[in-house]
Amino acid sequence: MKTLLLAGIAALTLGATSAPPEKVDLLIRGGTIYTGTAAPFIGDVAIRGDKIVAVAPHIAATATRVIDARGMIVAPGFIDAHTHMGGDLMSDDPAKRLVPAFLMQGVTTAFIGNDGGGDPDVAATLGSAAKKPVGINYATYVGFGAVREKVVGEDDRAPTPAELETMKGLVATAMCQGAIGFSTGLFYAPQSFSTTEEVIELAKEAGKRGGTYDSHIRDExxxxxxxxxxxDEELRIGREAHIPAHIAHIKALGVDVQGQAPQIIAKVEAARKAGQNVTADQYPWSASGTSLVxxxxxxxxxxGGRPALLKRFDDPALxxxxxxxxxxxxxxxxxxxSLLIVGGTYRNQTLAAVAKARGEDPVTAAIAAIRLGDAGVVSFNQSENDIKAFMQQPWVMTSSDASGGHPRVYGSFARKYDKYVVADHAITLRQFIERSSALTADTFQLAGRGHLRKGAFADVVVFDPKSYASRATYTAPTELAAGVRTVVVNGVVAVDGGAMTGKAGGRALAHVPTAGTCR
Incomplete structure (x- = not known):
């Protein structure tokens, strides 16, 4: 009786009618549907071309193909708000451009250009998909780091007035070419050499064109x-630049700040209560991914970059x-x-183990490793209490911060489900789905994405609630996730029966700038 009542409510909510579509290409039948907004119900999803044409408890349509989803969860394709997958998406290798690590978790859209890395030539970044088909949709930021290095270089100095104007022009042009916003990585040199005022001036260019300010904040x-x-700086930039502020991979990193999640949450809640548009994303791992440097x-x-650093290693005065x-x-x-090296000569060894093997103290061993190259590291630095506290906030969406050598590339969405929904009961299944799809789409104005409803683009994931899980680990980070049965990207079946089809249905998603702000 309860199921029937939910189905009836859902049908009314979704505007289902008694007149079914005449014919559809694909009918996903009998799954438990989470639309992104409505309560779950047992029903069908009908797809024609690249669009959803109906979502209802029962659709009596003629379909070219029917997928039996009984016992499965049917949800909007997941959207990853923070990745470093631009290299794969722009690759000359068609297999890499499919991004199987994401599709096999049900991720159908990703953001790139995060942490200030977004190429100012947004037209080229977005235009690549037309020449090199991709497996998932993607949107891109214009990045502060890329802009500053292009104009100022890697030195610790302020830009001249002329250089600041040049940087503002690069951000404005990138926004007019379709950037989703302006990203920074204020922790990283040379972006760390900037003042707040410099960042505000550039963020204003994105704000007036309807973009979002996304930041790996100056200090986590x-x-x-x-x-x-x-x-506080993130919030100030958002206020003074008149731009929505988004906190990248929100966390309390390291022994000195573990336990501070409640204070950070209180700051964001106060800003939101005062009318400021503030959101965040989070990856569900206790270890971050960065580099030795x-x-x-x-x-x-x-x-001055790596050449200057190597000279400093040899300077006795320093x-x-x-x-x-x-x-x-x-x-x-x-x-x-707590530092696991995941690349180069010392791959899959902790810094402590490297130091012991070399007969050196850890700092000397680290310098020796850095001389060989700036290897990636997995850094175990967060508490579970902080992770869960952030995750439970309705303004925190799912992301992976996908970067090489870390299992978050292959398992973030699946891990959030199997650990924090199923095992720990930190959030509900509905919260996991909506904060992995609809919240992200609505926050970043991805028209037609993140929801299962008539007229939306057909980005859909079907997964088995009993087996959906991450298989990637810190020492085996490239294991594909388990439990995804079907993934549809813009109406193209990309995963079928739990296996990749090799079909590239993804698209570049250009943000539409505010009317009248681009010439």
Missing amino acids: SSYTVGLEAAI ASLIPLWAQD TEKLRAGMTENMRKRGGPD
Whole structure:
């Protein structure tokens, strides 16, 4: 009786009518449907071309193909708000451009250009999909780091007035070419050399054109200004640039700030209550992914890039200062046992193990490793209580921060389900689905995405609630997720019966700038 009542309510909510579509290409029948907004119900999804034409408890349509989804969950394709998958999407290798790590989790759309890395030539980034078909949809940011390096370089200095105007022009042009917003990675050199005022001036260019300000904040720990001050800066930039503020991969990183999630949540809630548009994304892992340099080298020693850093390693006058800074940064991240190297000569070894094998202290071993190259590291630095506290906020959406060597590329959405929904009961299934689809689509104005409803683009995932899970681990990070049965991208079946079809249905999603702001 309860199921029938829910189905009836859902049918009314979705505007279902008694007149079925005449004929459809694909009918997903009998699954438990989560639309992105309505309560779940047992029903069908009908697709013609690249659009959903009906969602209802029963659709008596003639279909070219019917997929039996009984016992399965049917949801909007998931949207990853923070990735570093631009290289795969632009690759000359068609297999990489399908992005199987994402499709096999049900992810049908990803954002790229995060952390300030977005190429200012947004037209080329978005135009690539027409020449090199992709497996998923993608949108891109214009990145502060890419813009600043192009104009100012890697030095620790302020831009001249002329350089600032040039950077503003690059951001404005990129927004007019379809960038979704302006991203920064204020923790990373050379972006870390900027003032708040410089960032505000550039963010204004994105704000007036309807974009979002997305930031890996200046300090997620206690490296420089501290976590709380970095959140304050994020909020100030949003207010003064008149732009929605989005906190990238929200976290409390390191032993000095673990347990501060309640204070950070309170700051965001106060800003939202005051009328400011503030959101965040989060990946569901206790370890972050970065590099040896970013995690251990003091910012002053990164001035001038890698060539300058290597010279500083050989300068006896700087040895004591450099080693002291590295020792302190290592402490903040939990010590050498908490840093797992995931690339290069010492792959899958902790820094502590490398130091022991070399017969050296951890700082000396780290310098030796950095001389060989800036290897990626997995840094275990977050508490489960903080992770869950952030995850439970209605303004926090799902992301992966997908980058090489970390299992979050292959397992973030599946892990959020199997650990935090099924095992830990930190959030509900409906919350997981809506914060992995509709919340992201609505926040970033992705028209026709993130919902199962008539007229929406046919981005759909069908997964088995009993077996959907991450199989990727920190030492085996490239294992595909389990449990996804079907994935549809713009009406194209990309995953069928739990296997990739090899079909590329993805599209580049250009943001439409505010009317009258582009010539």
